[in-house]
Amino acid sequence: MAEETGRVEAFSDGVFAVAMTLLVVDIKVPHDLPAGQSLAQALAKEWPTYLAFVTSYATILIMWVNHHRLFTHIGRWDDRLLFSNGMLLLGVVLVPFPTALVAEYLGLPGQTTAAMVYNGTFVVIAFCFNLLWKTASREGRLLRLDHDADAVRHITDSYRYGPLYYVATFVVGLFSVTTSLVLSLMLALYFALPSRAAAAIVPAGKSR
Amino acid sequence: MAEETGRVEAFSDGVFAVAMTLLVVDIKVPHDLPAGQSLAQALAKEWPTYLAFVTSYATILIMWVNHHRLFTHIGRWDDRLLFSNGMLLLGVVLVPFPTALVAEYLGLPGQTTAAMVYNGTFVVIAFCFNLLWKTASREGRLLRLDHDADAVRHITDSYRYGPLYYVATFVVGLFSVTTSLVLSLMLALYFALPSRAAAAIVPAGKSR
Amino acid sequence: MAEETGRVEAFSDGVFAVAMTLLVVDIKVPHDLPAGQSLAQALAKEWPTYLAFVTSYATILIMWVNHHRLFTHIGRWDDRLLFSNGMLLLGVVLVPFPTALVAEYLGLPGQTTAAMVYNGTFVVIAFCFNLLWKTASREGRLLRLDHDADAVRHITDSYRYGPLYYVATFVVGLFSVTTSLVLSLMLALYFALPSRAAAAIVPAGKSR
Amino acid sequence: MAEETGRVEAFSDGVFAVAMTLLVVDIKVPHDLPAGQSLAQALAKEWPTYLAFVTSYATILIMWVNHHRLFTHIGRWDDRLLFSNGMLLLGVVLVPFPTALVAEYLGLPGQTTAAMVYNGTFVVIAFCFNLLWKTASREGRLLRLDHDADAVRHITDSYRYGPLYYVATFVVGLFSVTTSLVLSLMLALYFALPSRAAAAIVPAGKSR
Numbered sequence: 001m002a003e004e005t006g007r008v009e010a011f012s013d014g015v016f017a018v019a020m021t022l023l024v025v026d027i028k029v030p031h032d033l034p035a036g037q038s039l040a041q042a043l044a045k046e047w048p049t050y051l052a053f054v055t056s057y058a059t060i061l062i063m064w065v066n067h068h069r070l071f072t073h074i075g076r077w078d079d080r081l082l083f084s085n086g087m088l089l090l091g092v093v094l095v096p097f098p099t100a101l102v103a104e105y106l107g108l109p110g111q112t113t114a115a116m117v118y119n120g121t122f123v124v125i126a127f128c129f130n131l132l133w134k135t136a137s138r139e140g141r142l143l144r145l146d147h148d149a150d151a152v153r154h155i156t157d158s159y160r161y162g163p164l165y166y167v168a169t170f171v172v173g174l175f176s177v178t179t180s181l182v183l184s185l186m187l188a189l190y191f192a193l194p195s196r197a198a199a200a201i202v203p204a205g206k207s208r
Numbered sequence: 209m210a211e212e213t214g215r216v217e218a219f220s221d222g223v224f225a226v227a228m229t230l231l232v233v234d235i236k237v238p239h240d241l242p243a244g245q246s247l248a249q250a251l252a253k254e255w256p257t258y259l260a261f262v263t264s265y266a267t268i269l270i271m272w273v274n275h276h277r278l279f280t281h282i283g284r285w286d287d288r289l290l291f292s293n294g295m296l297l298l299g300v301v302l303v304p305f306p307t308a309l310v311a312e313y314l315g316l317p318g319q320t321t322a323a324m325v326y327n328g329t330f331v332v333i334a335f336c337f338n339l340l341w342k343t344a345s346r347e348g349r350l351l352r353l354d355h356d357a358d359a360v361r362h363i364t365d366s367y368r369y370g371p372l373y374y375v376a377t378f379v380v381g382l383f384s385v386t387t388s389l390v391l392s393l394m395l396a397l398y399f400a401l402p403s404r405a406a407a408a409i410v411p412a413g414k415s416r
Numbered sequence: 417m418a419e420e421t422g423r424v425e426a427f428s429d430g431v432f433a434v435a436m437t438l439l440v441v442d443i444k445v446p447h448d449l450p451a452g453q454s455l456a457q458a459l460a461k462e463w464p465t466y467l468a469f470v471t472s473y474a475t476i477l478i479m480w481v482n483h484h485r486l487f488t489h490i491g492r493w494d495d496r497l498l499f500s501n502g503m504l505l506l507g508v509v510l511v512p513f514p515t516a517l518v519a520e521y522l523g524l525p526g527q528t529t530a531a532m533v534y535n536g537t538f539v540v541i542a543f544c545f546n547l548l549w550k551t552a553s554r555e556g557r558l559l560r561l562d563h564d565a566d567a568v569r570h571i572t573d574s575y576r577y578g579p580l581y582y583v584a585t586f587v588v589g590l591f592s593v594t595t596s597l598v599l600s601l602m603l604a605l606y607f608a609l610p611s612r613a614a615a616a617i618v619p620a621g622k623s624r
Numbered sequence: 625m626a627e628e629t630g631r632v633e634a635f636s637d638g639v640f641a642v643a644m645t646l647l648v649v650d651i652k653v654p655h656d657l658p659a660g661q662s663l664a665q666a667l668a669k670e671w672p673t674y675l676a677f678v679t680s681y682a683t684i685l686i687m688w689v690n691h692h693r694l695f696t697h698i699g700r701w702d703d704r705l706l707f708s709n710g711m712l713l714l715g716v717v718l719v720p721f722p723t724a725l726v727a728e729y730l731g732l733p734g735q736t737t738a739a740m741v742y743n744g745t746f747v748v749i750a751f752c753f754n755l756l757w758k759t760a761s762r763e764g765r766l767l768r769l770d771h772d773a774d775a776v777r778h779i780t781d782s783y784r785y786g787p788l789y790y791v792a793t794f795v796v797g798l799f800s801v802t803t804s805l806v807l808s809l810m811l812a813l814y815f816a817l818p819s820r821a822a823a824a825i826v827p828a829g830k831s832r
Contacts, residue, residue, distance in 0.1 A: 007217055008276075010218055010221050011221040011225055012225075013225075014224070014225025015228060017225075018225055018226050018229035019229050022230075022233065079401070082276065083269070083273070086269040086272075086273070089228070090265055090269075093228065093229045093231070093232045093265075094232060096232065097235045097237070105247060109246070109247070110241070110246060110247025110248070113248045
């Protein structure tokens with residue numbers, strides 16, 4: 001009930017690290033080029049694979065940064081934290097699948113289905129991030145005793161409507177796939193930058 | 209004989225993390241949809257793969273939580289602990305194989321064989337968890353000096369008949385595959401929740 | 417803004433470790449030998465795969481040693497460090513792809529394209545190493561308070577022209593693929609040995 | 625020159641953990657059983673795969689235990705330690721390949737070649753273990769200040785002829801493949817148990 005979180009973080013780091021590294025196995029060297037096609041052309045044709053790789057990588061990196069940020073405030077663990085963290089990591093390891101799905105079906109008949117899976121995954125992940133943070137921070141139950149109350153409150157505020165934003169993105173995706181993907185990317189960037197956003201909100205002169 | 213267990217835990221975390229993340233490589237994007245089949249239909253047809261993924265993930269997560277719980281009481285290591293831990297991890301990395309086997313053969317002629325492999329794996333894992341715990345806790349030989357004696361006794365009690373329960377599940381599987389899978393899942397949940405069970409058993413008012 | 421870097425290092429170690437280990441999945445046991453071919457011959461024919469494996473492994477190992485060396489001087493982190501480190505790791509996990517590309521196309525029509533991808537990857541990695549180091553060391557913002565000023569200055573000096581050297585290698589590769597690969601290898605060895613080079617530059621009698 | 629070895633160990637643990645977990649990807653669920661073949665028969669036919677899996681796993685586990693044991697005495701690192709450790713890990717990640725080779729070709733024409741690759745890999749690994757230990761222990765240069773001199777001397781003694789034993793096994797393999805594999809296994813077990821062997825050698829009454 002009141003142990004250090006070092007091992008939860010090490011285990012999570014392992015999952016993030018493997019998930020990010022496994023992405024590379026989808027990038028294949030082209031074999032047996034068809035006559036008249038240069039290697040450069042063969043590689044260029046694979047651009048959706050590269051785009052999916054970079055997007056998945058950036059998305060998981062942003063989630064790792066967020067996870068890292070949350071755990072700077074969390075100082076203890078209990079079973080509920082272990083399981084909500086485990087559910088979040090399930091979402092993390094899944095990310096490459098919907099990303100590859102969108103990369104393959106964008107512009108084709110299945111694109112709305114692909115966008116539903118993609119945006120749906122992020123609804124679930126946003127929900128899990130919220131669950132993890134509530135498990136840790138409600139009444140400060142698992143926070144470090146010396147946690148920064150301002151930073152904690154800022155995270156709580158910025159997470160409050162997170163799942164809702166992603167649900168809205170999901171709905172948009174039913175009408176315009178591309179718009180929903182852009183929105184999803186913007187949300188990821190928004191959650192990547194809370195501390196700077198926070199810096200803008202917090203009264204000047206306050207050291208953090 | 210009396211070193212810290214940090215590196216045993218880090219190594220184990222690595223194995224758990226990789227095992228959980230590798231599960232995702234079995235989830236493939238459907239290529240070359242047959243005429244008249246939508247992407248949604250193609251994905252829906254893959255439900256046994258998704259079920260196997262979620263079951264394997266949850267199973268390994270529960271084992272990680274248990275492993276984490278045991279090591280909060282273990283403070284030292286010797287060669288026997290390293291090898292019994294290594295045997296347990298062998299069981300952990302194997303889990304995806306019997307799970308995929310059951311997902312593929314459930315309802316088909318090979319289903320009893322698949323259930324035997326699945327349930328047999330968990331008999332072995334239960335045995336290894338027991339061996340690890342006995343190696344560490346018998347006469348308190350490798351426990352932390354400040355370990356919680358109540359919690360240790362509770363783990364010892366709940367583990368005592370663990371392998372037996374799984375052997376019983378194995379036998380049930382010879383007659384009814386589905387019943388044995390449900391039993392196996394219930395056992396996993398039971399072992400996922402020892403501390404709450406403990407909380408119900410321990411006299412009220414006792415702080416843990 | 418001023419936490420320890422332990423988790424950044426653990427996460428990075430995970431990425432490096434997985435990237436180095438994944439290399440082995442490209443080494444396959446030969447099946448179904450054609451009549452009249454011995455196993456030894458079948459293995460010998462695979463020498464480009466083994467060469468690519470050893471080169472990729474050595475390259476990532478050298479990058480890990482450099483990363484390890486940088487972080488002995490870095491004592492704190494902020495968001496910029498997390499993201500520049502994440503970009504560097506993106507380069508690290510990519511290394512096996514251009515290496516396999518060169519191994520497959522060396523001496524064939526696509527070799528200049530392959531060399532461009534290979535050398536281009538290292539331009540990006542050199543740039544990322546520089547960005548990471550600048551993020552950490554400019555005005556000593558994230559360095560340990562007790563960092564070794566001589567060693568820091570030496571790293572800054574040896575990194576200053578790093579990307580430039582790799583750009584030059586890239587240009588050479590447009591004219592002679594083999595020369596550029598040899599140059600690239602020599603650069604890796606040069607960056608593998610900064611502290612000895614430093615030892616030669618630093619005035620004798622100075623303890624480090 | 626005098627930092628803690630935590631990160632070297634964490635990185636090595638990552639490599640060991642991934643190498644052991646990756647073994648499982650070679651264990652496949654049988655698809656499309658030929659008519660008249662039961663699942664049990666299809667699985668039984670795969671026994672060389674399972675044997676290779678268990679052998680590789682046990683071998684890497686024993687190497688991890690040895691690595692763990694060495695580093696309980698090593699307290700500092702330098703560049704030479706990082707690179708000799710990196711070379712050892714190269715051997716570790718390679719182990720599954722020669723193991724699979726032997727599993728596939730045992731009893732077939734290529735078996736001597738397979739045994740040469742297998743035994744040759746262990747010659748290299750034994751050499752790397754020796755190099756790592758010499759780098760760390762010669763004149764006690766990287767050992768912990770409070771290292772156990774008896775244990776260190778025992779390791780030095782038992783490692784002295786290690787590579788030689790493996791070279792002898794390699795030579796035996798040119799004449800009898802099976803004998804060499806049994807010898808190789810016995811050597812692994814011998815190196816797995818140094819502390820007990822040590823306990824038998826060290827004068828009674830001496831606490832370790």
